[in-house]
Amino acid sequence: xxxxxxxxxxxxxxxxxxxxxxxxxxxxxxxxxxxxxxxxxxxxxxxxxxxxxxxxxxxxxxxxxxxxxxxxxxxxxxxxxxxxxxxxxxxxxxxxxxxxxxxxxxxxxxxxxxxxxxxxxxxxxxxxxxxxxxxxxxxxxxxxxxxxxxxxxxxxxxxxxxxxxxxxxxxxxxxxxxxxxxxxxxxxxxxxxxxxxxxxxxxxxxxxxxxxxxxxxxxxxxxxxxxxxxxxxxxxxxxxxxxxxxxxxxxxxxxxxxxxxxxxxxxxxxxxxxxxxxxxxxxxxxxxxxxxxxxxxxxxxxxxxxxxxxxxxxxxxxxxxxxxxxxxxxxxxxxxxxxxxxxxxxxxxxxxxxxxxxxxxxxxxxxxxxxxxxxxxxxxxxxxxxxxxxxxxxxxxxxxxxxxxxxxxxxxxxxxxxxxxxxxxxxxxxxxxxxxxxxxxxxxxxxxxxxxxxxxxxxxxxxxxxxxxxxxxxxxxxxxxxxxxxxxxxxxxxxx
Amino acid sequence: xxxxxxxxxxxxxxxxxxxxxxxxxxxxxxxxxxxxxxxxxxxxxxxxxxxxxxxxxxxxxxxxxxxxxxxxxxxxxxxxxxxxxxxxxxxxxxxxxxxxxxxxxxxxxxxxxxxxxxxxxxxxxxxxxxxxxxxxxxxxxxxxxxxxxxxxxxxxxxxxxxxxxxxxxxxxxxxxxxxxxxxxxxxxxxxxxxxxxxxxxxxxxxxxxxxxxxxxxxxxxxxxxxxxxxxxxxxxxxxxxxxxxxxxxxxxxxxxxxxxxxxxxxxxxxxxxxxxxxxxxxxxxxxxxxxxxxxxxxxxxxxxxxxxxxxxxxxxxxxxxxxxxxxxxxxxxxxxxxxxxxxxxxxxxxxxxxxxxxxxxxxxxxxxxxxxxxxxxxxxxxxxxxxxxxxxxxxxxxxxxxxxxxxxxxxxx
Ligand SMILES: Cc1cc2nc3c(=O)[nH]c(=O)nc-3n(C[C@H](O)[C@H](O)[C@H](O)COP(=O)(O)OP(=O)(O)OC[C@H]3O[C@@H](n4cnc5c(N)ncnc54)[C@H](O)[C@@H]3O)c2cc1C
Numbered sequence: 001x002x003x004x005x006x007x008x009x010x011x012x013x014x015x016x017x018x019x020x021x022x023x024x025x026x027x028x029x030x031x032x033x034x035x036x037x038x039x040x041x042x043x044x045x046x047x048x049x050x051x052x053x054x055x056x057x058x059x060x061x062x063x064x065x066x067x068x069x070x071x072x073x074x075x076x077x078x079x080x081x082x083x084x085x086x087x088x089x090x091x092x093x094x095x096x097x098x099x100x101x102x103x104x105x106x107x108x109x110x111x112x113x114x115x116x117x118x119x120x121x122x123x124x125x126x127x128x129x130x131x132x133x134x135x136x137x138x139x140x141x142x143x144x145x146x147x148x149x150x151x152x153x154x155x156x157x158x159x160x161x162x163x164x165x166x167x168x169x170x171x172x173x174x175x176x177x178x179x180x181x182x183x184x185x186x187x188x189x190x191x192x193x194x195x196x197x198x199x200x201x202x203x204x205x206x207x208x209x210x211x212x213x214x215x216x217x218x219x220x221x222x223x224x225x226x227x228x229x230x231x232x233x234x235x236x237x238x239x240x241x242x243x244x245x246x247x248x249x250x251x252x253x254x255x256x257x258x259x260x261x262x263x264x265x266x267x268x269x270x271x272x273x274x275x276x277x278x279x280x281x282x283x284x285x286x287x288x289x290x291x292x293x294x295x296x297x298x299x300x301x302x303x304x305x306x307x308x309x310x311x312x313x314x315x316x317x318x319x320x321x322x323x324x325x326x327x328x329x330x331x332x333x334x335x336x337x338x339x340x341x342x343x344x345x346x347x348x349x350x351x352x353x354x355x356x357x358x359x360x361x362x363x364x365x366x367x368x369x370x371x372x373x374x375x376x377x378x379x380x381x382x383x384x385x386x387x388x389x390x391x392x393x394x395x396x397x398x399x400x401x402x403x404x405x406x407x408x409x410x411x412x413x414x415x416x417x418x419x420x421x422x423x424x425x426x427x428x429x430x431x432x433x434x435x436x437x438x439x440x441x442x443x444x445x446x447x448x449x450x451x452x453x454x455x456x457x458x459x460x461x462x463x464x465x466x467x468x469x470x471x472x473x474x475x476x477x478x479x480x481x482x483x484x485x486x487x488x489x490x491x492x493x494x495x496x
Numbered sequence: 497x498x499x500x501x502x503x504x505x506x507x508x509x510x511x512x513x514x515x516x517x518x519x520x521x522x523x524x525x526x527x528x529x530x531x532x533x534x535x536x537x538x539x540x541x542x543x544x545x546x547x548x549x550x551x552x553x554x555x556x557x558x559x560x561x562x563x564x565x566x567x568x569x570x571x572x573x574x575x576x577x578x579x580x581x582x583x584x585x586x587x588x589x590x591x592x593x594x595x596x597x598x599x600x601x602x603x604x605x606x607x608x609x610x611x612x613x614x615x616x617x618x619x620x621x622x623x624x625x626x627x628x629x630x631x632x633x634x635x636x637x638x639x640x641x642x643x644x645x646x647x648x649x650x651x652x653x654x655x656x657x658x659x660x661x662x663x664x665x666x667x668x669x670x671x672x673x674x675x676x677x678x679x680x681x682x683x684x685x686x687x688x689x690x691x692x693x694x695x696x697x698x699x700x701x702x703x704x705x706x707x708x709x710x711x712x713x714x715x716x717x718x719x720x721x722x723x724x725x726x727x728x729x730x731x732x733x734x735x736x737x738x739x740x741x742x743x744x745x746x747x748x749x750x751x752x753x754x755x756x757x758x759x760x761x762x763x764x765x766x767x768x769x770x771x772x773x774x775x776x777x778x779x780x781x782x783x784x785x786x787x788x789x790x791x792x793x794x795x796x797x798x799x800x801x802x803x804x805x806x807x808x809x810x811x812x813x814x815x816x817x818x819x820x821x822x823x824x825x826x827x828x829x830x831x832x833x834x835x836x837x838x839x840x841x842x843x844x845x846x847x848x849x850x851x852x853x854x855x856x857x858x859x860x861x862x863x864x865x866x867x868x869x870x871x872x873x874x875x876x877x878x879x880x881x882x883x884x885x886x887x888x889x890x891x892x893x894x895x896x897x898x899x900x901x902x903x904x905x906x907x908x909x
Contacts, residue, residue: 282627285625385595478716479630489648
């Protein structure tokens, strides 16, 4: 008999765990997500860095210190196996004042303890060789070549596609509302879509991990949201070659200046603590954005005019009591594993978190895991028409004319790309058509015009392929429909 | 090799194609949409063609007249053809790469008429913060939804911007039974043509001048927007903020010429117009590349757009006949007081030209002067929303030396 595993939350943590658990013959893995698509929680809005693992104090935050560097190393395999967009461009932690060097030396020392290779403190000359357009007043920096950047939701999608291909069952629009425990053992989860039996429950619910944990009576920690806000600029604005950090403060790694993997200059985040109840407060604020602007300018004085901004957004870090990742099997309830408080650097650590969970299942739950005869580590990336060489593009169009039809002007996303995205959405089980699902898979609507031109076109394709009325296509799941009915709906008095 | 490749099948491109064909040129017209007409098919209200056809038409009707001619004249054209790249191979040869369901194709032309229109400014560009939820549309997007695909976006609407598009959409929503709760305008005066401003009175829609929308809140869909008052320097007045409940926010905050492809090949852009710098034949700073319509500067009347298309076609013809526009002593046309937008930038005095201009602020009892050539005209009123189209005669232009300035001033009573 197979051991049934229910993973709550299809963010980067839950997805990574599902993928690694799909390697085992004797597990039946269910991945449960309340949103209409995967990766729409904390994993959606962050700085997208594969961190260097040098800044977490192993005394205070042993899990973070251990898993970050391990995760960084694992990502090198994962991005290739799963064809996840990435770049390894390294980071500079910049010293603007003489005192900053003391802090940098502290970081170097911590990095050594954590096993981070290749770090070096560079002088002014070397600094400007690495990053010519930095604030000319910078004095030097800590150079961490192992830092990289990925597309965080594309990563979640890639991992989930691979997990599903290896037998994981994804339950979307399924919210866990209770957990059944009998005789000190978990029995399954109650959801809006019925009961899902489980022998092991893994709580990877991001901001809500404290609430899920409370469902089995474990309430020794709380998650509170810490907001970070960002600006993204138009593609013709030159940005840095490296990821630029200021010298950090105890609360945060500071406002980063970087060219994100799609080629846009991005600045952010700040760090603002919110009350525990505000886990849905993803609103950008003028104060927060101003703070980011001011701080980014210290590293990168030639920020463009505000009219070159194409998007602002905010993310919420799930800050746990104590500050370290909480990854453990709970002794009082057999079968319940917390993967909670996965704040930064959770994206970096995710693959390592997944292996940590395997270890816990083996060691603490005493389950003997049997590897599958054939497990497929690979997943092919989606076609990006705009990245193809002309000959290749033409071959594709010959086979399928829809690849020649450009839908998104700014990023040259074709109808073919979008149809492929829809096919992949259907493969993992996305039921509600949404523009955001297409956006994160194809980059359509994320360019200069932010979709004002192509959103309707994408909605039409979604409506056709999903067989729904155009107005029922959503922006990001139920409740965010693009219309309320046909143009006569109000005159007929059908909507109040 | 085509004589001219026209990029964009809106009114500028259509007019250019018809004219170029009638001038005997070998023409190729490309448009990315499934249909020709550009944004006209979504503009189902009247107000098109009064100057050009001497008759008031709707957008689709206006487009239809040109499309009929395109077909009658057998002008080669592709729809679903998106131009990916322009290459200025030499002054005499240009390559255009476009994508279509038949493949990625390369075509060559002696000239290009670039008529790719404009794009709308969106919420992020005008500094609105808050939640990124459903229910926020640009005006054109809502118009497409309603008037081409028959979808009602929402029922309680706040509109940002009192330009023509915003006002026409206010009426459109009201006619469909939606409640337009407010039109919010940053400037102290409305942005649209007088006949469109009347819409607000007709439908009892409140207009807030010197106000701006700064924030949107909602869970899945817009629930409310925050509005603040600004002073005469457009600075926010603290404590003046208030919320309006609504489910839809329409952004009608102006258009920006769509000139990415031209920028990429180094055409010089006029930062105030947003479009390229051109001479009197609407040739850009790249020989043989002409531009017309909203890609040149934002027009208020489709008639001017069509006129520019035809002028660009004449330019292409002159270019082909002479292997380039003959060298001339170009006179620079310069902005004087209260002139915000001005084109063309260089004129020669060899022909009469129309100059297109917009003022920065409204003014009554106005003198428009060109001091260098001692030309003066009087207008009862000028407004930023209304483009001034002024004819300079060849013999007038010839009186100038190196430059001619356009000044808009208050006339003495
Ligand atoms: C501003 C910011 C910047 C950051 N920068 C970086 C960085 O550069 N590098 C880095 O490594 N890390 C970074 N992080 C951290 C990283 O983003 C997170 O650690 C990581 O995304 C957490 O992933 P997760 O899967 O644990 O959580 P989530 O992505 O939130 O996944 C949890 C999922 O659980 C679902 N869920 C919750 N409750 C239920 C329920 N009852 N039933 C069903 N489903 C439920 C949610 O919908 C969600 O999809 C940053 C975070 C933020 C906010």
